[in-house]
Amino acid sequence: MERRDAADPLRACRDAFDLPPGEIYLDGNSLGALPHAAVARVAATVRDEWGKGLIRSWNTADWIGAPARLGGKIARIIGAAPHEVQVADSTSVNLYKLLVAAVQAQPGRRVILSEPGNFPTDLYVAQGVAATLPDCELRTVSRDEIVDAIDESVAVVMLTHVHYQSGARFDMDDITRAAQAKGALMLWDLSHSVGAVPVDLNAANADLAVGCGYKYLNGGPGAPAFLYVAERHQAALRSPLSGWMGHAAPFDFTDDYAPGQGIARFLCGTPPILGMAALEEGVDLFLAVDRPALFAKGQALCSTFIELVETRCTGLGLTLATPRDPAARGSHVSLRHASAWPVMQALIARGVIGDFRAPDALRFGFTPLYTAHADVWHAVEALRDILASGSWDQPAFHVRAAVT
């Protein structure tokens, strides 16, 4: 493993992050690590831009341009044109905007189609849309049946590209094509794929997408999210959240809403500048790197982890919940175990930080910017020790936290 790390051309990327010494952080798929550059950037945003520039910084520090500027940068990571992406609000809020817009644009189609077990907020937001729009309905069918379930009633197919728990990855091209063949729009949630695996929305001819800033993009806790609307749809779609920042001329202070040009109409309120500043530093790290090599490294880390678990942890009650085929998964791996919660707490106590996902998954994220091959080895050894010794079965490890 040390040899692989020594030969890794991406090894230096790790130096861009402030990683706690003595710990192996395998939860970058839930909250990405802190880029050193974000420390200075956020401090300067607070002290200089807010403190000294004050209100003028909307112009002089281009705060007003942040949603489009960051969107244009994320566009390069997801195969979109710069004017097709904006950074704004949360993933949940952006989902609501695009789902309502998609259903309203197709009066004869009232179904949002998704899969059971999709990331909860996606299903919850779709249920909120169904409770808002007349005759709108969320329909869920298992992923094997999605393509067959797309019919003339479906306005939009909403799927998460990489599943938050299993890590299974949809074939974006195939599903998009199937949706469009039946006249439906395709909306991809990229929360677990952006910065983790290759994404090319334009090549897939995707219609709509949303994604998260605080996972692989390393944008910080609760970082703003992004949304994508293919250029061909921008003029026809209307955001229900028609706040002033999406107005054609927000500073004219007129009474009547007129949607902004292009992607700008999907903004709503005043952008969260501190969160934007941190996120921009996280995103910039991806622009400076050989992304195909980076994503290949992520897959190699996942493959190594799976191989080591299967050779070192046999008979210890683990079941692989993630596809073995690198092309069919994201950059995290889930293992089922009957006592997943206390086992994960024991791992964390040993300095191996993964997470638990209800009901029974141990989840490990491999974020190729800062995860080393040696981390994978040590993590598996720690897991093996804990399971083989039964040391996870202590009262302290059974205490449930508010956030899991």
Added chain:
Amino acid sequence: MERRDAADPLRACRDAFDLPPGEIYLDGNSLGALPHAAVARVAATVRDEWGKGLIRSWNTADWIGAPARLGGKIARIIGAAPHEVQVADSTSVNLYKLLVAAVQAQPGRRVILSEPGNFPTDLYVAQGVAATLPDCELRTVSRDEIVDAIDESVAVVMLTHVHYQSGARFDMDDITRAAQAKGALMLWDLSHSVGAVPVDLNAANADLAVGCGYKYLNGGPGAPAFLYVAERHQAALRSPLSGWMGHAAPFDFTDDYAPGQGIARFLCGTPPILGMAALEEGVDLFLAVDRPALFAKGQALCSTFIELVETRCTGLGLTLATPRDPAARGSHVSLRHASAWPVMQALIARGVIGDFRAPDALRFGFTPLYTAHADVWHAVEALRDILASGSWDQPAFHVRAAVT
């Protein structure tokens, strides 16, 4: 003026802020100044909580509790119970949640009633609600006619307590009573009143409210906003933005949305932690101070400004757009002038930072935590000089910026 400042028991509050030397900042009603404490707090949130605590900080630094914790603090400033307020999203997004919930809860009532010239995002969001919900309609009538226009078709009366431009303040008790007498709900936008004037939502029996974190609360650029739902309505109202953070058990990862208990159901996505950290420092300053004395000082500053303008700037083309009665206004004053834009640019060039509001207003905010009486004097003298000398009429002062 120096004597008044020397006698001001709130004088020391100014030391809590990092104000640019040599400038008079009268735009805290648009973006509040930087509290010194926010510099250290945001830095610690980035370096320690994000960098070292990483994912654990959701529990160990109580990130997960931030929306309710900050809500409970703001509740004390606006006369609400702690469990009636949450910090979340933007003012615009929160308006959408509450307007949809209010209209949906009253099937026979489809009208949102407001006034023309309300803050644009309020009207725009209401138009978005009207475009989403069947048969829903935004109706606007001038403020003098509001009470008479409330009838059985009105689901919710939506007004901004202190007008963003004129500074005129509604009588919250009277209008709330009038709305409820006709069976409508009352929603107050407190963006220009929270931290500026006394607000007592419970005393007024208000139903719903929203407000902004980055103005008088000094929460930083694009700070998260807040919402208030009176306890008696919480169980019956449903947020259309039913994201996972508003779920009864977000970390059970079930497929079906079940609204959280009480005010928690009005959360949507993952809270913006950096913005929350800065905002909490801004809010804490209000909890440590004699608020009635603070608000009285704000009114004294406004009154002094108006008196000085009327005595020192006669015949210079200014018209007062703000009520003279302190009880009928907020803590900012607007003056109309035919060349308001270049005049404000000339003032800013002289180090007096107010703002322009289309079409013809010079707006000055008096934020009693850090504005001194001497600031008011110097600001009026600068305005007088600029108008009397005509020095505002230079090409550079006519250039329009992206953000005004």
